[in-house]
Amino acid sequence: MTRISSTNPAKIELHLHLEGAAPPAFIRGLAKEKHIDIGGIFDEDGNYKFTDFWDFLRVYEAATLPLKSPQDFHRLTLAVLEESARNGVVYTEAFISPDFCGGRDIGAWKEYLHAIREAADIAQAQMGITLRGIVTPIRHFGAAKARETARCAAETAGDWVVGFGIGGDEKSGHLSDFKWSFECAREAGLRLTAHAGEWGGPESVRSAINDLNVERLGHGVRAIEDLALVDEIVEKGIVLEVCPGSNVALGLYPGIRQHPINALHERGVKVTVSTDDPPFFHTTMQKEYENLADAFDWDDGFFAQLAKASLDAAFCDADTKARLQKTLEQAHA
Ligand code: ADE
Ligand code: ZN
Numbered sequence: 001m002t003r004i005s006s007t008n009p010a011k012i013e014l015h016l017h018l019e020g021a022a023p024p025a026f027i028r029g030l031a032k033e034k035h036i037d038i039g040g041i042f043d044e045d046g047n048y049k050f051t052d053f054w055d056f057l058r059v060y061e062a063a064t065l066p067l068k069s070p071q072d073f074h075r076l077t078l079a080v081l082e083e084s085a086r087n088g089v090v091y092t093e094a095f096i097s098p099d100f101c102g103g104r105d106i107g108a109w110k111e112y113l114h115a116i117r118e119a120a121d122i123a124q125a126q127m128g129i130t131l132r133g134i135v136t137p138i139r140h141f142g143a144a145k146a147r148e149t150a151r152c153a154a155e156t157a158g159d160w161v162v163g164f165g166i167g168g169d170e171k172s173g174h175l176s177d178f179k180w181s182f183e184c185a186r187e188a189g190l191r192l193t194a195h196a197g198e199w200g201g202p203e204s205v206r207s208a209i210n211d212l213n214v215e216r217l218g219h220g221v222r223a224i225e226d227l228a229l230v231d232e233i234v235e236k237g238i239v240l241e242v243c244p245g246s247n248v249a250l251g252l253y254p255g256i257r258q259h260p261i262n263a264l265h266e267r268g269v270k271v272t273v274s275t276d277d278p279p280f281f282h283t284t285m286q287k288e289y290e291n292l293a294d295a296f297d298w299d300d301g302f303f304a305q306l307a308k309a310s311l312d313a314a315f316c317d318a319d320t321k322a323r324l325q326k327t328l329e330q331a332h333a
Pocket of ligand 2: 218
C-alpha cells in the first residue's frame with residue numbers, strides 16, 4: 001500500500017457540480033428556513049438517499065428547490081469552497097446552470113452569477129481557493145432549453161465564465177442535438193467539455209468529440225471499451241475529467257480497483273481527478289487521492305504531476321495558470 005502525505009497539498013479539480021456539492025445539512029437548513037417541502041431525499045443519517053443514477057438525478061433536482069435567489073447561491077458557493085479548501089483544493093472549475101439560476105433568463109442569470117462571483121472573491125481572499133465557472137445545460141431538459149442556456153453563457157463569457165459543458169441524463173436524446181449550443185458557446189470564446197462515456201458507451205464519447213468538438217470529456221471512462229477510441233483520445237490530447245468515487249458510488253464499477261483510470265493513464269490518456277458531487281457520493285478530493293494511492297500505488301510524486309497536468313488542462317487564462325503554477329511548485333517542493 002502506498003502512503004501519501006496526509007496533508008497532500010494543492011489539488012486542482014476540474015469537474016464539480018455546484019449544486020451537487022451542496023452539503024445536505026445546508027440544503028435541509030435552507031428548506032426549513034423557507035418552509036419548502038423537498039420530499040424524502042435524505043436517509044436517517046441525514047445524507048442524500050438514492051437508488052441509482054436516474055434516482056440520483058431526481059434527488060439532485062429536488063435538492064435544488066430551496067436554492068431560489070442569488071443570495072442562496074452566494075451562501076452555497078461559500079459553503080462548497082470552504083469544504084474544497086479544507087481538502088487542499090486550490091483551483092476548482094464548477095458547473096453552474098442557468099436552469100437553476102433564474103430559469104435561463106439572461107438578466108436573472110447575471111444577478112446569480114454576480115452573487116456567485118462575490119462569494120468566490122471572498123473565498124479567494126480568505127481561503128486561497130480560486131473558482132471558475134463552466135456553464136452547463138441539463139441534457140434531459142432538452143435542446144431548446146440548452147440553446148437558451150448557451151445564450152446566457154455567451155453573454156457572460158470572459159475571464160470567469162470560461163467553459164461550456166453538458167450534464168444530466170446521458171441516455172436522453174443525442175449529443176448531436178446540442179451542436180448549435182456548443183457552437184454558440186465556442187464562438188463566444190468558451191472552452192468545451194461534455195459528459196460522455198459515463199452511462200453511454202464509446203459511441204457517446206465519439207459523438208462528444210466529433211459532433212461537439214470538445215477538448216475535455218466529463219468522465220469519458222467507458223472509452224476503455226474501444227481501444228482505437230482510446231488511441232484517438234491520446235492522439236488528440238483530449239483530457240478526461242475522471243471522478244472515480246462517483247463512478248463507484250453509482251455502480252458503474254464494483255470498486256476502485258476495477259476502475260479504468262489507471263489503465264487509461266498507462267495507455268497515455270491525460271487523466272485528471274475530481275469528485276463530481278462529493279456529498280452525494282460520500283467523497284472528497286482527499287479521499288479520492290487516498291483511494292487511488294491505495295488501489296494503484298500512486299504516490300506524492302505522481303499526484304504532483306497529476307496536479308500540474310490538471311492545471312494545464314484548466315480553462316482559465318494564462319495569468320491565473322502562472323499564479324497557480326507557483327502555488328503548486330511551493331506546495332509540492
Ligand atoms: N449531474 C451531476 N452529476 C452528474 C453526473 N455524474 N452525470 C451526469 N450529470 C450529472
Ligand atoms: Zn458530472
